Amino acid sequence: MASWNANKNTQNSTRQIVNPDLDIERKTASFSVERLTNILDGGAEKTQMRRTVEAMIQSDPVFSLENQYFMSQNERYEDAVRKSVHLSKMAAKMGWATGGPELAYCHRVLSANLAFNVHVVFVKSLMGLATDEQLAKWLPLAEKFYIVGTYAQTELGHGTYLRGLETTATFDAATQEFVLNTPSISAMKWWPGDLGRTATHAVVFAQLYLNGKSYGMHPFMVQIRSLRDHSLEPGVTAGDIGPKMSFENVDNGFLLLKNVRIPRENMLAKFSQVLPDGRYMKKGSAQINYLTMIVVRVLMLQNEVVPNLMKACTIAIRYSTVRRQSELKPGDREAKILDYQTQQQKLLPQLATAYAFYFVAKYLRDFFDRGYMETKEGKFDLLPELHALAAGIKVIATDYCSAGVEICRKACGGHGYSLLSGLPSLFTRQVAGCTYEGENTVLLLQTSRFLIKCLGMAQSGQPLPSSVAYLTSESFGKCQAQEKRDFLNPDVYTEAYRHRAFRVARNAAVKLQGLVQQGMAQHDAWNRCSVQLAQAAMAHSQYIVVEKFVKALETFGKEAAIQRVLKHLCDLYALHGIFSDLGDFVQDGYLSTKQAEMVTESYLDLLAVVRKDAVPLVDAFDFSDANLNSALGCYDGQAYQRLYEWAKKSPTNHQDNRIFETYLKPLFRNALSKL
């Protein structure tokens, strides 16, 4: 541990002295930071491997993030391509396998700075949708980046609703080709990553037409740029969609197709095929492809969403121990801002949230692996539950973790507004997750559709999947807590979340049923209940997060110190949730006025407890300084020195005197005689 920390300090700075205000926080840790790091990594040997890989990356100047905050979108894109090509060479040299742990560790450090992001989805879609013959042709080329592909589904005027997509692929039996067209402006493919300036190929989703009849959405392999000179292929118009809130490393693009002809063999034909005579042939169910969507969401939580919040917590909590502001006790030195209850109330629930979603993402991943094995054996029973869970948890994870990053950013005051803090880019990147891989409201309503269905099954006495078994309840009665410490009992708060989830879902279902019974059309009634249905999906997902965190605690029975500190976080997460949505818990009298006050007091007490271990708890995430890339959040706590050094390098300090000469001098010379 010691040597790694020393390593951190030298990575992008020559300073070795740790700010004493931060140093002292580490001396009182109630648990072994290294042990918790190992747990988060999945074992000490994995920590070791990760650190080795990260050290390799960080010692290579091509991978430096040093000037990232000063770059234009064009420069970020070029930098990303440079890094990606370099990484692929390094991986080849080191023998790191695609999908192996080493490359995953590389992505932990570089993910916001690489190109070819959607190329990965392109490869996955080939594996899911192509025949063996097609795979043999395309996959080896794609894996070595001899071609770069994109996944072109979303259109300018069409998002989640696939049936609404307008792009067409019409079979021409005479030439044995499909003719692809973009029939209107709103049908343009819009947003796919790597499409704007990189991709040579695209998996294009289009409505298949055979003899004038539509057969619905199908995937087609289309070459869009020349491999020789990168010029656009005939009939193809493509480009970059321009500046975005973040993701400057990605060339999101647009694509218009005008009578683009591709051979019949280029329809990805694992699940359906067009025969030479134009007949359509179905080849089994594409249900297994469901799993791709789910695993992408789970990986997104594990690799992006949770780590981003962890980084933001690391920066904000370390900075809050070196930032001093105002007197807490009259006459004393200005106090560390982390000692203010209001600052604890901002940051510590985010820290608990990061841990909570770490554990629930791990649970989801295990559940997915189980589901994946079962589908391989032809059993699809787990799929609906898995889909509903992954969707709901994707929503609250992206919602809470992006809100959490922004809370961390604001809690750093003015300096949190500087890009050099690292926080603005964490937020602008994180918040995109609320929209991509399934827009959050759309996903919530999918989860609530599952809940409503399960409530119906419960009514008719059918057994329910385990995560929703509570929907068979009649009532949960009242909360049994007698005094405020009872709210530190996981059974008590888990029950409260379960009760809330049950009540909200049942109320939505009752309202829905009532409207339909009054004669309202089902779709109108659904729309009229949709705010409450979305709430039901949120409440359900929240319950799962709390329940899985509590479950995870049980596995640390032999490590008292670790278990204790994680339990504080679990308690804090759960009580903060009740405190924040108190109405949900008191509205029907489940919590009494007195109990509501106990929750508040118990929650506020916990802030002071968790505060003591706050720095060790973020140190355990083990982000190197180079990875954080934050002037505020480095391991040594020398925030002001670093802000100043970094600011001096800004291009804004290297603009020539032309602005003065052109605009200001003619004004200022009028003052010369008067001063």
Next chain:
Amino acid sequence: MASWNANKNTQNSTRQIVNPDLDIERKTASFSVERLTNILDGGAEKTQMRRTVEAMIQSDPVFSLENQYFMSQNERYEDAVRKSVHLSKMAAKMGWATGGPELAYCHRVLSANLAFNVHVVFVKSLMGLATDEQLAKWLPLAEKFYIVGTYAQTELGHGTYLRGLETTATFDAATQEFVLNTPSISAMKWWPGDLGRTATHAVVFAQLYLNGKSYGMHPFMVQIRSLRDHSLEPGVTAGDIGPKMSFENVDNGFLLLKNVRIPRENMLAKFSQVLPDGRYMKKGSAQINYLTMIVVRVLMLQNEVVPNLMKACTIAIRYSTVRRQSELKPGDREAKILDYQTQQQKLLPQLATAYAFYFVAKYLRDFFDRGYMETKEGKFDLLPELHALAAGIKVIATDYCSAGVEICRKACGGHGYSLLSGLPSLFTRQVAGCTYEGENTVLLLQTSRFLIKCLGMAQSGQPLPSSVAYLTSESFGKCQAQEKRDFLNPDVYTEAYRHRAFRVARNAAVKLQGLVQQGMAQHDAWNRCSVQLAQAAMAHSQYIVVEKFVKALETFGKEAAIQRVLKHLCDLYALHGIFSDLGDFVQDGYLSTKQAEMVTESYLDLLAVVRKDAVPLVDAFDFSDANLNSALGCYDGQAYQRLYEWAKKSPTNHQDNRIFETYLKPLFRNALSKL
């Protein structure tokens, strides 16, 4: 109206055809849009004048915002200087007075694109702090931009807590000079706008030292750059603090002073003076300067915070009527997304919030004017109440309006993530307001200090200022509503907000008192209650917003259609607030379970009502297309066409082939033989 709208359509586009999906929304307005615009402007003649000025600005190519989203920070700064200098010439030519309405209308269009922002504060601080003699010297130069000044208070390590500032000004009687120094890195002035690359002068706040004794913070006029060649003056180190989340037009800067000598006359001496022999002389109270801080906050709400939310609502609501997504009714065409309850639940409360804060900001402005008149007569009685109100409302306005902009942005799905939508820059700019002009948590605790003081006064039978008169209550009993329509009675919901404010404040005070009685030191007890004290300030401010909105409705008694639509918004604002913070209202049984359900139903019903007038209600804000600068939100609703046209202009589509030649070609040529 018609001609203005035609004007809008041609301003930055040649299209005249309004998207029929948007057009139809305007045909069913329940009120006169033009009349509501006049009301918001303060009269028909003001609307006329504003439109004339805006048309002048928008027809001048120097003021074009066309390429704003493609510019680097350096380009934005240069563009801002160019525009500002051009505007000052135009103002001189037109005879527009500083502080007059014409320049205010110019700022409505250009505020995010001008330089010399803090120069305005510099001028205000001169007027507040300088003697008549000093004013006569500096003011004429500053008003004509012959010098540009900044206001250098905040330091790298010190924000709101003025006593903590470290910069020193030591009087040297021998030379009759002050010697200014930055004693440490954390003492560097950091953040002042216009400081980084523009300002020739700075009002520097420093600890005054006379004969080794500190006299606290005082303001000093310091020349920092040469008027002749813009080089830094001897002993001065200054520069730009680098990239930020937004405000690229502003050159926020840093400033280090090393033995910088200024003449004794350069201490701004309206309220205290140093005599030639080094004696300190106080010259009356600086209390009136309190007012500057207050008026800056009020103007910020009126000129920035509320208009930004209005713009975001305009963009998101117009777009939500042209965006179609999924089937609402099976077999129908894809539905306008504004017809989904979940979309209404996102956007319409933001629309109501924009109107609510428009009216409360107007109230605050009137209250300020009254307070200002009284202080001129030597009466300072209103100041504490005015300060507490302005602080609390600044907080909730910046909190709610920045959250509101972000909700609008997310509600536009993927396209809201494109800078071309105009929404990301509205958010990144808006959210800064939570930190500047008083960090929000700090301000809340100032307001709560006032509330606690008033509760104490109430206990001892003293009369209270009108906005807090409710703190004399004993109890509010229970809510009297019998059925859901009772919640459309402003008396019912205003009472609910008043009750909540009272309960939260009283509970915080009781807890505080209890802790002190148990022997806890006052400052510790305050800290232990600060989360709840901040909540009390929020609840109080919320009550004021609702109450003032209700009061404003009463002034439209003779205009039934306007009054009706504004009442819908007021109801929606109030009920959305209860719905969102339900716990606050049900926790003590003020609302029963049944009543809580009534609030929810009444609130959801209102969404469908306000939805009908949503487009006319944003049209009434009367932002021109050029002002919105949004590909999604233009008056004609041609969102997709415009997104495509704007994207094609992006610099990302004009990068040369070097990246392909350097990085990609060596890879892709490996595929040539295989495809």
